[in-house]
Amino acid sequence: MKSLEELKAIREKMQGQVGFRDEGDDGIRVVVGMATCGIAAGARPVLTTLSDKVQEKGLDKVKVVQTGCIGLCKYEPIVEVIEPGKEKVTYVHMTPDKAIEIIDKHLVRGQVVSEYTLDMK
Amino acid sequence: MFRSHVLVCGGTGCTSSGSAQIIESLEKEIKKHCLDKEVCVVKTGCHGLCALGPIVIVYPEGAFYSMVSVDDVPEIVAEHLVKGRIVTRLLYQETVKEDGFTPIVDTDFYRKQHRVALRNCGVINPENIEEYIGTRGYEALGKVLKEMTPDDVIQLILDSGLRGRGGAGFPTGLKWKFASGNRGNVQKYVCCNADEGDPGAFMDRSVLEGDPHVVLEAMTIAGYAIGASQGYIYVRAEYPIAVERLNIAIGQAREYGLLGKNIFDSGFDFDIELRLGAGAFVCGEETALMTSIEGNRGEPRPRPPFPAVKGLFESPTILNNVETWANIPQIILNGPEWFASMGTEKSKGTKVFALGGKINNTGLVEIPMGTTLRTVIEEIGGGIPNGKKFKAAQTGGPSGGCIPAEHFDVEIDYDNLIAIGSMMGSGGLIVMDEDNCMVDIAKFFLEFTVDESCGKCTPCRIGTKRMWEILDKITKGKGTLEDLDKLEELAYYIKDNALCGLGQTAPNPVLSTLRYFRDEYVAHVVDKKCPAGVCKDLLSFKIDPEKCKGCTKCAKNCPVGAISGEKKEAHEIDTSKCIKCGVCYDNCKFDAIYKV
Incomplete structure (x- = not known):
């Protein structure tokens, strides 16, 4: 390594990974239902897609976490987006493709993708 | 990319309670559940809460699991990592809330801390240089080599007010300035003192184990500032994990071109080598340390000449402690004003303390200078166990004193501690309660110095031994009041005449206990009593016949058969046979045995 640019490139590559271990809980929480019902309905690829894309895009205020069964098993896989000061948004019947849409529209631009939310069913 | 990071502490404390096996088991279980592409296991440095080790933290949730055993691993993987259900029973008790848990930074132990030197410990994988770079590592070095002159660097360190964290508190910038003349024309050296020898202090070990690159980066910066091309880290061979991680770090830094020739294409060359110490306490003294690096027997030499003028191999040398080095890159990146905004008027920044002794949260804490002892012990340290009363805190190890x-x-800062007869030292803080005998404590520390005295100068070699003998006499109930005067006279004589810092400070534990706890010395001498019930020659064990139920447990456990009595009747101790081992006292269920 001979230049500051090279150092910066490594730093940016690693920042997402190390920043992942941030203790703050003031950002957006994306919660994926990962009980037996969720996993059976395909929640795992949804969870990994969300987690990968959030890190790829460097959305350091967003945390993708798992939770257990919330009781709406027939709507699984369920993803909830919880933002401080805003009403919780619940997305149902998620797939990896829909998850990518939610990241691009909801998490990046702040537009709720209402066609996938629970109240539309 | 991983959706979850499982951090396992790989510091010495957690390693000795089995964290390596936990890592192995985690990796196995994660693979079994086919999560190895989703979840990574990271071995980190010390988190500070050593009393609760082994520690496992799962991100992104930030669930802080304490006292984890290998048997708990399948549950953590199956519940938390597969199903997202926090294993509440393993959470650090302080973080548990009714509806989940609070982040670890909001607990009493962490809330008042401010981590500068320890910022990466427990956060990054110390064996991966890229994780260090990810937390702005080597950015300070880049800035220094590309944008600053060597004199700028020295001025910046001077402006920050940083003082040496090894004990004496000499201004770091000044040390560098003294060694900065004649750059480029003479051979100079940069050394790191990692010969941490104070009983109870382990912050340097934690920095080396948890964030080794910070030391390499800081030493390289100093090399540029004074015009040196070679650095040495003198580290104890008793710190095998630290040595291993330093070796890995040096190898990686060379591979990335951050050590070696022409760093950042600036024309500046710098390299670092390790030297292992064989465990002599005196080698933590700067001149003895350099003598040892030179390959000679580790003995101090008189100063002046100071190392900045004539140090290692008779060349100008700067020598700083590990914790001092750990502050340097942060000062360069955040500016001297940032650093000077923390702490007190004459002691800037933060200080790491190793909490030990009679305290609930044994471990490492980093606090801004000027924090009170009360905050450290009662809030951060979680107070004294078993509802006992605080008696004194010992700071500065065998060179320091007791704070009543x-x-x-x-x-707490350098000058306040000196004013009350103690010293900062390297930051060991041993808490004592009402069950500790202060004469015994003084004797313990003196025994350490007698053992570790290198023998080069008479006041230290013979003087400390004579002091120890007087203390031993007192603890055996054979002391006189004249002995106390003699002890004091000898102490001041040694302070004034010993060759090096070890000898000059060796009498401090005695002087400070004489100053604050003279009544305890007098009780030993005049009343022939040890008020805390520690000195065996001055106490005997008795059984209270009212409380004794005649369970026979004491009689069965007594190693010398000194206890007799019928079943279900009060027992008795034959004091002529009793060796005062205390087994009966510790084992009595009815508190019937007492010390007099």
């Missing part, structure tokens, strides 16, 4: 309860609200 009357100074509980003193703001």
Whole structure:
């Protein structure tokens, strides 16, 4: 390594990974239902897609976490987006493709993708 | 990319309670559940809460699991990592809330801390240089080599007010300035003192184990500032994990071109080598340390000449402690004003303390200078176990002194501690309660110095031994009041005449206990009593016949058969046979045995 640019490139590559271990809980929480019902309905690829894309895009205020069964098993896989000061948004019947849409529209631009939310069913 | 990071502490404390096996088991279980592409296991440095080790933290949730055993691993993987259900029973008790858990930074132990030197410990994988770079590592070095002159660097360190964290508190910038003349024309050296020898202090070990690159980066910066091309880290061979990680770090830094020739294409060359110490306490003294690096027997030499003029191999040398080095890159990146905004008027920044002794949260804490002893012990340290009363805190190890309860609200900094007869030292802080005998404590520390005295100068070699003998006499109930005067006279004589810092400070534990706890010395001498019930020659064990139920447990456990009595009747101790081992006292269920 001979230049500051090279150092910066490594730093940016690693920042997402190390920043992942941030203790703050003031950002957006994306919660994926990962009980037996969720996993059976395909929640795992949804969870990994969300987690990968959030890190790829460097959305350091967003945390993708798992939770257990919330009781709406027939709507699984369920993803909830919880933002401080805003009403919780619940997305149902998620797939990896829909998850990518939610990241691009909801998490990046702040537009709720209402066609996938629970109240539309 | 991983959706979850499982951090396992790989510091010495957690390693000795089995964290390596936990890592192995985690990796196996994660693979079994086919999560190895989703979840990574990271071995980190010390988190500070050593009393609760082994520690496992799962991100992104930030669930802080304490006292984890290998048997708990399948549950953590199956519940938390597969199904997202926090294993509440393993959470650090302080973080548990009714509806989940609070982040670890909001607990009493962490809330008042401010981590500068320890910022990466427990956060990054110390064996991966890229994780260090990810937390702005080597950015300070880049800035220094590309944008600053060597004199700028020295001025910046001077402006920050940083003082040496090894004990004496000499201004770091000044040390560098003294060694900065004649750059480029003479051979110079940069050394790191990692010969941490104070009983109870382990912050340097934690930095080396948890964030080794910070030391390499800082030493390289100093090399540029004074015009040196070679650095040495003198580290104890008793710190095998630190040595291993330093070796890995040096190898990676060379591979990335951050050590070696022409760093950042600036024309500046710098390299670092390790030297292992064989465990002599005196080798933590700067001149003895350099003598040892030179390959000679580790003995101090008189100063002046100071190392900045004539140090290692008779060349100008700067020598700083590990914790001092750990502050340097942060000062360069955040500016001297940032650093000077923390702490007190004459002691800037933060200080790491190793909490030990009679305290609930044994471990490492980093606090801004000027925090009171009360805050450190009662809030961060979680107070004294078993509802006992605070008696004194010992700082500075064998060179320091005891701080009694009357100074509980003193703001900790270099000058305040000296004023009350103790010293900062390297930051060991041993808490003592009412069950500790102060004469015995003084004797313990003196025994350490007698053992570790290198023998080069008479005051230290013979003087400390004579002091120890007087203390031993007192603890055996054979002391006189004249002995106390002799002890004091000898102490001041040694302070004035010993060759090096070890000898000059060796009498401090005695002087400070004489100053604050003279009544305990007098009780030993005049009343032939040890008020705390520690000195065996001055106490005997008795059984209270009212409380004794005649369970026979004491009689069965007594190793010398000194206890007799019928079943279900009060027992008795034959004091002529009793060796005062205390087994009966510790084992009595009815508190029937007492010390007099």
